[in-house]
Amino acid sequence: MTKATKPVSNRIALAFDFDDTLVPDTVDSLLESCDIDSQAFRKERIQPLIDNGWEPILARFYSLIQESKRRDKDKITKDYIAKFGRELAPFDGVPEMFKRLRQSAKAIVPDIEVEFYLITCGMVEIARHTCIAPEFTAMWGCEFSYNEEGEIEFVKQLVSHTEKTRYLFQLAKGIDNTNQDGQMFVYRDVSPDELHVPLTQVIYVGDGASDIPCFSLMNEENGVAIGVYKGSTVQEWNREVKLSASQRVANLAEADYREDSELMRSLTLAVESMCKHIALSQLSVGE
Numbered sequence: 001m002t003k004a005t006k007p008v009s010n011r012i013a014l015a016f017d018f019d020d021t022l023v024p025d026t027v028d029s030l031l032e033s034c035d036i037d038s039q040a041f042r043k044e045r046i047q048p049l050i051d052n053g054w055e056p057i058l059a060r061f062y063s064l065i066q067e068s069k070r071r072d073k074d075k076i077t078k079d080y081i082a083k084f085g086r087e088l089a090p091f092d093g094v095p096e097m098f099k100r101l102r103q104s105a106k107a108i109v110p111d112i113e114v115e116f117y118l119i120t121c122g123m124v125e126i127a128r129h130t131c132i133a134p135e136f137t138a139m140w141g142c143e144f145s146y147n148e149e150g151e152i153e154f155v156k157q158l159v160s161h162t163e164k165t166r167y168l169f170q171l172a173k174g175i176d177n178t179n180q181d182g183q184m185f186v187y188r189d190v191s192p193d194e195l196h197v198p199l200t201q202v203i204y205v206g207d208g209a210s211d212i213p214c215f216s217l218m219n220e221e222n223g224v225a226i227g228v229y230k231g232s233t234v235q236e237w238n239r240e241v242k243l244s245a246s247q248r249v250a251n252l253a254e255a256d257y258r259e260d261s262e263l264m265r266s267l268t269l270a271v272e273s274m275c276k277h278i279a280l281s282q283l284s285v286g287e
Contacts, residue, residue, distance in 0.1 A: 007193040008281040009201060011113040012105065012274050013171055014267070015214070017206035018120035018127050018141065020230050021255060023090050026126050027060055030084055034074060036067070057121050061142065061155050068152050077150040078125075085129025091230075093257030093264065098135040100259065104268050108275035109282070115197065119167045121159050121210045140167045161210045165217045172199050199223045201278070203270050207255065215249055224270045227252040228263060 019025045028038035041063070049059035068076035098116060105112045115137045118127055124141025127133060143157040159167075174196025192198065199221035204214045207228045218225040227249040253263035 007195075008278065009195065009198055010109060010111055010278055010282070011115065011197045012201045012203070012271065012278075013115045013117060013137075013197045014101065014203045014205065014271075015117040015119055015168060015171065016204075017208075017211050018118055018124075019122045020207040021205060021228055022094050022118075022132070023088055023130070024230075026088070026122050027064070029088065030064075030076070030081075030123075030126075033084060034067075034076070041067075055160070057142065057158060057160060058155065061144075065144075065152050065154070075149075075151045077152070078144075078146050079150055081123065081125050081144075081152075082129045085126040086131075088126065088130050090130065090132055091255050091257055093259065093261065095132055096259070097257045097264065097267070098132070100264070101267060101271050105271050105275050108272060109279050112275055112278065114271070115171075117167070117171050119159070119164045119214070121161060121164065124157075124159075138171065140170075162213045164210065165213045168199065168202065168204065168214060168217055172197055172202065201274050203267070203274075205267070224274075225249045226263075226266055226270065228255040229253075230255040 016022055019027070023029075028042075031038040031041050045063045045067070046056075046059050049062065050056050054062070064076060102114045105114045116135050118124070118136050118139040118141070120127065120139075120141035122141055123143075124139050125143055127139050127141065133139070141157075141159050142155060144152040145154045145156040147153045172195055199217070200223055202218065202221075202223040203226065204211070204218050204223065205226045205228060206214060207230065211227070215225040215227070217223075229252065251262075251266040253261070253266055255263065257264055
């Protein structure tokens with residue numbers, strides 16, 4: 001490579017939120033599967049905790065744990081969560097999306113590596129049992145601890161809104177583990193030629209307030225942020241998710257991943273744009 005050119009990485013990454021981005025809200029869906037009115041549960045059980053100063057993610061999971069403990073039967077268990085994940089249907093077009101984006105990338109850069117990651121403040125254990133789980137290089141999110149009977153007992157791993165950005169740094173630097181050393185190392189500087197995938201070659205897709213820190217990071221690092229909405233209008237989404245100028249997304253589209261949808265066109269254009277930039281950089285390799 002000539003000294004005038006920048007380091008070249010032939011790898012891009014797409015990182016997705018989970019709830020209301022790739023699948024319906026898993027808390028609501030899990031509650032409904034247990035014959036619980038999800039809206040009433042949120043209003044009567046979760047919201048009072050939030051109003052009393054609880055962190056919203058902790059309030060949600062604490063309420064689920066307490067609900068499981070109070071039930072004489074049909075408790076929420078590790079096996080039930082796994083079964084629920086296997087039966088959870090992604091949004092239209094999601095299962096086919098991975099192959100389509102890989103094909104779009106390879107049409108421009110034949111040796112490109114396209115990796116998919118999942119970063120969620122929700123229950124990653126559900127995601128790990130879905131039909132799309134094999135498509136992801138890594139999945140990060142909240143996890144439960146279980147008692148001897150396999151019932152949910154406490155939150156073992158918590159991913160907050162701001163902590164989601166840590167996993168973007170983690171995928172960029174190629175850190176596989178989540179032990180304490182890995183958590184400390186993720187913020188250390190790594191030279192551009194040692195990065196697993198530069199953040200300039202990362203696309204982040206999310207649906208709401210929990211994704212704002214990731215949207216902001218993508219804008220800071222010249223990656224691509226794409227927002228999705230479901231069951232509302234663009235105007236309603238903008239009212240609910242108030243973004244500053246530094247947090248704005250490249251495009252906002254309905255959570256429809258079918259081939260000709262606006263969202264798939266947006267994702268395809270983002271992938272192709274990155275690949276063309278890589279192809280340009282590769283021209284200097286070996287000179």
